[in-house]
Amino acid sequence: MIIKVPKGNFEIVQKKPFNLITDYLGAGVAIAFYSKAKETYGLLSYIFPYREFDLQLNDVWLYSGETLLNKVQDELERMSFDWSESKWIIAGASVYKANPAFLDLAERNLKIAESWLKRLNLWDRVIKRVRISAPLALEIKGKEGQFILKIQNRVENYE
Numbered sequence: 001m002i003i004k005v006p007k008g009n010f011e012i013v014q015k016k017p018f019n020l021i022t023d024y025l026g027a028g029v030a031i032a033f034y035s036k037a038k039e040t041y042g043l044l045s046y047i048f049p050y051r052e053f054d055l056q057l058n059d060v061w062l063y064s065g066e067t068l069l070n071k072v073q074d075e076l077e078r079m080s081f082d083w084s085e086s087k088w089i090i091a092g093a094s095v096y097k098a099n100p101a102f103l104d105l106a107e108r109n110l111k112i113a114e115s116w117l118k119r120l121n122l123w124d125r126v127i128k129r130v131r132i133s134a135p136l137a138l139e140i141k142g143k144e145g146q147f148i149l150k151i152q153n154r155v156e157n158y159e
Contacts, residue, residue, distance in 0.1 A: 008062040010044030010072050014079070017143035025092035027105035029065060029113050029130070030138040034145050035086040040079065041142045044068050045092070049108040065112040073120070083120060089127040089147045089158060090117070091138040106131070127158050 011020055020043040022030045027047065034041035046065040048054075055062045063071070076083075093110040110130055117123045129136070129149050139148040147158040 008046050008048070008064070008068070010042060010068055012040065012042035012072070012075055012079070013142060015039045019139060019141050021139040022137050024135040024137045026094055026097065026135065027092075027109060029090065029092040029109040031069075031088065031090050031113060031117075032138055032140040032147055033086050033088045034140060034142065035082055036145050037085045038079075038082055040076075040081060041140055041145070042072065042076075043138065043140050044072055045138075046109065047105070049105065049112045065109055069112065069116040073116075083122065086122075087127075087145070087147075087159070088117070088122055088125060089129065089138065089149075090114075091129040091136055091149055093130045094132050094134065094136060096133045096135060129156070 022043065022045045025045065028045055030043060030045035032043045046063065046068050048064040049066065051064050051066045053064045054067050090113055093106040095106055114123065117126055127147065132151060134152045136149055136151045139150065141148065145159060149156040
C-alpha cells in the first residue's frame with residue numbers, strides 16, 4: 001500500500017508494513033525516519049517554511065515546516081521514540097528551477113529542517129540529499145526500513 005503525503009503533512013506509523021511517499025518536492029523539504037527497534041517510521045514534507053504561512057483552505061490545514069516539525073517532535077516524544085536508534089534522511093530544497101531572489105523557499109525550508117535536526121543532535125547522522133538540480137520524491141518502505149529517493153529517471157536506495 002502507498003499513502004501519498006502531500007506537502008504540509010506528516011504521517012507516523014507503528015508496527016504496520018506501510019510505504020509512505022511524497023509528491024515531487026521542488027523547493028519543498030521531506031524528512032523521513034525509522035526505528036527498527038520500535039517499528040516506528042514516518043515521513044513529513046512541507047513547502048512553506050515559517051509558522052505565519054500556516055493556511056486553512058476548505059477546512060483543510062496546510063502547515064508550515066516550523067509547525068510540522070514541532071508536531072512531529074511532540075508526537076514522537078509522546079510515543080517514547082528512541083532517537084538514538086533511529087535513521088533519518090532529508091531530501092528536497094531542490095534548485096532546478098530559477099526563482100526570483102525574494103522567493104528563496106528552498107534555502108529557507110532547508111534552514112528550518114537543519115536547525116530542528118541540529119537541536120535534536122541528529123544532523124551528523126542524517127542522510128542529506130538536498131539542493132539537487134532535478135525534481136525528486138522521497139519514499140520510505142516501512143517493512144524493509146529503506147529510504148528510496150526518486151530523482152528524475154533514477155532511483156537511489158538508502159538503509
